Amino acid sequence: MLRLHDLLIRLPALVLIPALVVGCAQVWNDPYPSDESAENILYSAFTNRPKHLDPVQSYSSDEATFLYQIYEPPLQYHYLKRPYALIPGTATSMPKVLRFGADGQSLAASAPNSAVDYSIYEVSIKPGILFQPHPAFATTPSGAPAYFPIDETTLASADSLGDFQHTGTRELVADDYIYQLKRLAHPGLHSPILELMSGYIPGLKRLHESLAEVAKANPDGWLDLREYELPGVERVDRYTYRIRVEGAYPQLLYWMSMPFFAPIPWEVDRFFAQPGMAEKNFTLDWWPVGTGPFMLVENDPNARMVLARNPNFRGETYPCEGDPEDVAAGLVKDCGKAIPFIDRAVFTREKESIPYWTKFLQGYYDASGVSSDNFDQAVQMGAEGEIGLSDDMKDKGIELMTSVAPSTMYMGFNMLDPVVGGSSEAARKLRLAISIAIDQEEFISVFLNGRGTAGMNPIPPGIFGAETGEAGINPYVYDWKDGQAVRKPVSEAKQLLREAGYPNGRDAKTGEPLVVYLDTTTGGFGEKAYSDWLLKQFRKIDVQLVVRSTDWNRFQDKLRKGSAQLFFLGWNADYPDPENFMFLLHGPQSRVETQGENAANYKNDRFDALFEQMKAMRDGPERLAILREMNRIIQHDAPWVYAFHPKSYVLQHAWVENRKPGQIIRNTLKYQRIDVEERARLRAQWNQPAMWPLVLLGALVLLFAWPAWRRYRAHETATAHTPGGLR
Numbered sequence: 001m002l003r004l005h006d007l008l009i010r011l012p013a014l015v016l017i018p019a020l021v022v023g024c025a026q027v028w029n030d031p032y033p034s035d036e037s038a039e040n041i042l043y044s045a046f047t048n049r050p051k052h053l054d055p056v057q058s059y060s061s062d063e064a065t066f067l068y069q070i071y072e073p074p075l076q077y078h079y080l081k082r083p084y085a086l087i088p089g090t091a092t093s094m095p096k097v098l099r100f101g102a103d104g105q106s107l108a109a110s111a112p113n114s115a116v117d118y119s120i121y122e123v124s125i126k127p128g129i130l131f132q133p134h135p136a137f138a139t140t141p142s143g144a145p146a147y148f149p150i151d152e153t154t155l156a157s158a159d160s161l162g163d164f165q166h167t168g169t170r171e172l173v174a175d176d177y178i179y180q181l182k183r184l185a186h187p188g189l190h191s192p193i194l195e196l197m198s199g200y201i202p203g204l205k206r207l208h209e210s211l212a213e214v215a216k217a218n219p220d221g222w223l224d225l226r227e228y229e230l231p232g233v234e235r236v237d238r239y240t241y242r243i244r245v246e247g248a249y250p251q252l253l254y255w256m257s258m259p260f261f262a263p264i265p266w267e268v269d270r271f272f273a274q275p276g277m278a279e280k281n282f283t284l285d286w287w288p289v290g291t292g293p294f295m296l297v298e299n300d301p302n303a304r305m306v307l308a309r310n311p312n313f314r315g316e317t318y319p320c321e322g323d324p325e326d327v328a329a330g331l332v333k334d335c336g337k338a339i340p341f342i343d344r345a346v347f348t349r350e351k352e353s354i355p356y357w358t359k360f361l362q363g364y365y366d367a368s369g370v371s372s373d374n375f376d377q378a379v380q381m382g383a384e385g386e387i388g389l390s391d392d393m394k395d396k397g398i399e400l401m402t403s404v405a406p407s408t409m410y411m412g413f414n415m416l417d418p419v420v421g422g423s424s425e426a427a428r429k430l431r432l433a434i435s436i437a438i439d440q441e442e443f444i445s446v447f448l449n450g451r452g453t454a455g456m457n458p459i460p461p462g463i464f465g466a467e468t469g470e471a472g473i474n475p476y477v478y479d480w481k482d483g484q485a486v487r488k489p490v491s492e493a494k495q496l497l498r499e500a501g502y503p504n505g506r507d508a509k510t511g512e513p514l515v516v517y518l519d520t521t522t523g524g525f526g527e528k529a530y531s532d533w534l535l536k537q538f539r540k541i542d543v544q545l546v547v548r549s550t551d552w553n554r555f556q557d558k559l560r561k562g563s564a565q566l567f568f569l570g571w572n573a574d575y576p577d578p579e580n581f582m583f584l585l586h587g588p589q590s591r592v593e594t595q596g597e598n599a600a601n602y603k604n605d606r607f608d609a610l611f612e613q614m615k616a617m618r619d620g621p622e623r624l625a626i627l628r629e630m631n632r633i634i635q636h637d638a639p640w641v642y643a644f645h646p647k648s649y650v651l652q653h654a655w656v657e658n659r660k661p662g663q664i665i666r667n668t669l670k671y672q673r674i675d676v677e678e679r680a681r682l683r684a685q686w687n688q689p690a691m692w693p694l695v696l697l698g699a700l701v702l703l704f705a706w707p708a709w710r711r712y713r714a715h716e717t718a719t720a721h722t723p724g725g726l727r
Contacts, residue, residue, distance in 0.1 A: 029687055031364055032346070037680055040343040042656075042672060043366050045350040045359075049301035054284040055259030056183045059192045061572060061663075064259075065347070068666035069307055070132075071262035071290040074123050074177065075253060077665045080322035080331060083462070084576045084664055086253055090129055090172065090263075090291065090314075095256065096122040099248065113616045116248040123256070125239045129172040130312040132295040135161065136271035137168030148271060155276050161287050162297065169312050172291050174241040175226075176263030181233050181243070182225040183264060187212040193260055195594070200245045200252070203231035222273035226266055248616040254575030262290065293340040293670040307345040307669070318658070318671060331660055340670035341658075360651070361396070363683040366674065367652040367659065375449040378651060387450075396686075397654035403661035404453065404461045405648045406573035408581060411438070411518075411641040412600040416562045416592060420516065421601075423637070429500040431638035434516070435477050436493035437541045438534070438641050446533065451649055454485075455642035457631040458571075458581040464619045465578035465627035474635045474642060490540050497541055505542025515544045519564040521555045559599050562592040568643075569599055576664055578627055579615040585634055586611050602639035655679040 030037070046065060052058040055071050076089040088094060098120040099107040107115060131137065138146035146166045147154065158164055181201070184191045185208035198205035207230050211223060234242045245252055255261055268289045272282055281287075281299075288296055293313045298306035320335035334341075350356035353371045360368035370378050379400065380390045389400050413431050415421040420431060444452040456474040459466040466472070470480045478485040501508045516538065531547045538545040550558075558564040574580050583589055587603035589596025610630050617623040634640070652659055655675040659668070 029362065030683070031348075031359065037683075038676060040341075040674060040676055042342045042345045042669070042674055043364060044345065044347050045356050045365055045368075046305070046347050047350060047356075049349065050305075052285055053288045053296070054189065055262045055264070055288070056180065056186070056189050056191045057285065058259060064666045066296065066305065066307065067259045067288060068292075069294040069345070069669045070288045070292045070296060071259045072129075072292045073257050073259065073261045074125065075257040076667055077257060077662075078321070079319050079662075079665060079668070079671050080326050080660060082323060082662070084662070086257060089257070090125050092124045092126050095253065097250075098122070113248040117246075119245045119248055119252075121243045121245065121252060121256075122236070123174075123177070123241055123243070125172060125174055125177070126314070127171070127239055129291050129314045130169045131172060131265060131291050132289060132310045132312055133167035133169055134268065134271075134289050135164035135167050136265070136268040136289070137170055138164070138166035139168055145267070148274065150274050150276075152276070155280070158280070158282075160298070161282075170265070170267075172263055173238050174235055176265050177261065178230070178233050178235060178241055179225055179266050179269070180260075180262060180264040182207065182228060182230050183269075184260065185211055185230070186223065186225070187215050191260070193255075195596075197255075200247075200249050201230075201232035202244055202246060203229070220275075222270060224266065224270070250616055250618070251575065251577055251579055254577060254580075258574065265289070292667070294345065301349070303349055305347045305349075307347075309340060309343050313340075316670070326660065331658060334658060334673065341673040342669070345669055361686075363653065363679060363686055366656045366679075367650060370451075370649040370651060372447065372449060379449070379649065381450070393651065397682075399652050399654065401648075401650045401652065401659065401661050403648045403663075405646045405663050406460050406462055406576060407570060407646055407663070408455060408458050408460055408584075408643075409452075409568070409570040409646060410455065410458075410643045411566060411568050413566060413639055413641075414562055414564050415601045415603070415639055417565045419514075420565055426500045428636075428638060429496040430502065431641075432476055433493040433496040433500065433541055434538070434543070435638055435641045436488050436496070437490060437543075438537045439487060440642070440644055441487065443533065444644055447530065448644075448646070451647040452644040453647070455644050456485075457635065457642060458584055458640070459578050459627070459631075460573070460581070460645040463573065463576055463578055463581065465624060465631075467628075471628075476635050476638065477642070493541050497543070502543070505544070513544055515546060516566060517546045517548055517564075518566040518568070519548050519550065519555060519558050520568055521552050522549050559591050560595065562601060567599065571597070573664055579611075582611055582614070582627075582630060585639060600639040602634070602637070604633055604637060607633045653679070653682075655682070 032043070046062060048062045050058075050063040050066060051060070052063055053067060055067060058064070058067055072090045074089055074091040074095070075086050078085045078087045086094070099109070099111060099116045100118055100120070101107050101111075101115055102117040104117075135147050136145075140146050146168075147164065154164075181204075183189060184194050184197055185204050187208060194204070194208060198208070207228060210228065211225075215221075215223060232244045234244070236242060243252070264284070268284065271277075272284055272287075277283065286299055291310075291312070291314065293310055293316070294307040295310045296305065297308045298304060316339050318334040318337045318339050320332060322332045326332055350359075353373055356365065357368060357371070357374045359365050376390075378390055378393055378398075380388055387400070387402060389398065393400070413420045419427070420434075421427060440454045444450060444454065453461065456472055456478070457466075461468075473480055473485045478487055480486070497503070497505065502514045505514050506512060507514060518534065534547065535545050555564075555567075559567060571581065571584055584597050585600065585602045585607065586596075586598055587605075587608045588594065589598040590601045590603065591597070591599045592601050607630055610626050610633075614623055614626045614630065617626070648661055648663065650659075650661060655678040657673040657675070658671045662668075
């Protein structure tokens with residue numbers, strides 16, 4: 001048993017030894033396993049859990065982070081070229097496009113779109129491409145499927161795909177792309193692009209109806225889509241297929257770069273359709289299966305998701321072409337080298353921005369966005385308004401990348417509403433008065449730290465049809481003065497309000513104050529700071545605003561029913577074409593009438609006719625003239641308050657290479673490189689444990705223990721010289 005004087009002697013050592021151990025061991029606050037420190041891993045974070053990883057259903061940026069690394073559509077975007085340029089992915093070359101007239105005769109490429117009755121897109125796939133290892137492809141020695149039908153014991157013992165002992169693979173063929181196109185019509189999958197594609201691909205709508213009848217009769221059965229015909233899609237040979245499109249629709253090439261057009265093997269569909277699979281999250285919505293450079297090996301969407309290098313990846317090389325600034329930035333120095341460069345990507349869910357930011361500064365995340373909370377710590381504004389990094393960021397070697405996102409954020413008016421909607425002159429002037437009163441420049445400055453540009457029309461910068469200078473302004477909201485757009489004064493907004501029948505914000509007939517309602521979601525304009533700012537904007541023209549905040553599902557329900565009056569929404573480009581933004585105001589895509597993306601339910605016959613004319617045209621002067629007319633129509637009618645186009649600010653550590661902003665390009669992980677040794681060195685340097693508290697604690701222990709030890713020694717000495725003390 002430890003005696004008192006032994007304890008007092010050893011106590012300082014007991015306090016200081018753990019400090020020395022901590023100082024010699026792994027970095028004390030490292031959130032990752034110690035055996036990962038030397039591995040070629042990229043570390044990132046995500047905030048919102050992905051809901052769909054099935055490529056036929058997924059349609060959000062949170063999901064795209066993962067899907068585009070796993071699936072390979074026939075086309076992709078060149079990583080470095082701007083403007084964005086499509087190039088082959090799994091395809092041997094760009095699709096062969098044939099156009100035909102009503103008589104079935106082939107048309108020249110220069111023929112007007114109005115003469116095109118239908119088009120044929122022929123796609124040829126590179127031979128030898130293999131799917132990732134997967135139990136759906138596993139076979140027994142006799143060649144039978146190893147896990148079909150699956151026995152209950154095997155299924156009961158499996159919690160992830162890694163628990164299946166056997167895997168296999170097979171070659172990618174044209175039938176896999178055809179199978180996925182048929183899945184667009186699957187009644188149980190609810191693809192968000194079914195309605196759109198049904199207007200172009202013959203037979204897709206009819207296939208959906210036929211499959212719905214079959215599924216109703218046999219709700220628990222697997223739909224083997226190989227048994228059903230899709231007239232608009234044809235298999236030519238093992239590696240070639242054709243898609244027929246009604247009329248001319250050049251945007252189909254953009255869709256061919258998206259997961260909706262990625263391949264799905266029928267064996268995987270059958271494997272996941274077995275009884276008991278869905279109950280254990282064995283579905284394509286949870287475990288995607290592709291031919292891309294990475295595969296999902298860990299899926300806990302509430303905590304952590306991990307992508308690992310696909311050992312069967314076909315191989316690809318880093319691009320050699322780039323803009324002059326790409327060369328200067330070192331973005332082409334890996335020209336011709338095999339990709340991907342990293343072995344794994346670990347994504348950790350961070351629900352709050354502060355821990356995300358703190359871990360980035362500690363080096364535990366390789367890149368980070370810049371939120372309003374940490375903007376001042378990361379970015380500084382120059383005297384001329386130029387953007388630069390703060391000294392703290394520069395000292396860490398952190399780099400800043402900025403770009404204007406191909407996105408539009410807008411406040412919309414419900415054109416079906418009896419107060420703010422309709423085509424009357426009074427309602428139009430009311431909408432314009434509100435549009436002038438809401439100072440978007442102030443909003444961008446106050447809430448976004450200047451990270452955005454005020455919108456004049458739906459088309460964001462960088463997309464054909466977006467114009468700068470005087471030709472690009474909204475003349476109903478802005479004046480052009482001294483070489484720049486200047487928002488019209490509030491006095492003009494008040495005059496428009498009087499002309500609309502609301503002098504001083506009151507109904508001229510009843511004398512009642514004008515009350516306008518904005519529906520929003522919790523965390524959006526429902527936040528107090530945003531709400532207070534908006535109330536202030538409406539008070540400038542003596543209009544009362546009521547902000548009605550609700551959850552996302554209820555908000556969407558209001559939009560579907562047309563019960564919202566004003567609302568705030570945004571749209572990120574699917575592909576770099578003005579059609580992808582102008583369709584947000586296309587009458588036939590009204591949210592109430594067709595559940596389309598026209599949430600304002602705006603309808604203008606002239607605008608709709610011009611949209612149909614413009615959507616399939618090639619970029620050029622004629623298309624630009626049509627877009628200008630379309631912009632003038634909607635600027636005059638004011639179905640939106642043209643809010644802003646956000647700017648993207650991304651920070652990355654110096655050990656991260658080959659990152660270039662480009663939100664339309666999403667399969668970016670394969671191009672990125674990590675200097676693992678430099679990261680480990682800087683992490684250790686930035687995360688040295690603070691030893692002084694332990695040293696101070698040890699000193700305090702000595703200080704307080706010393707008198708007790710002296711009294712103990714004195715007592716021992718005294719008792720040692722008395723008879724009673726003899727031993």
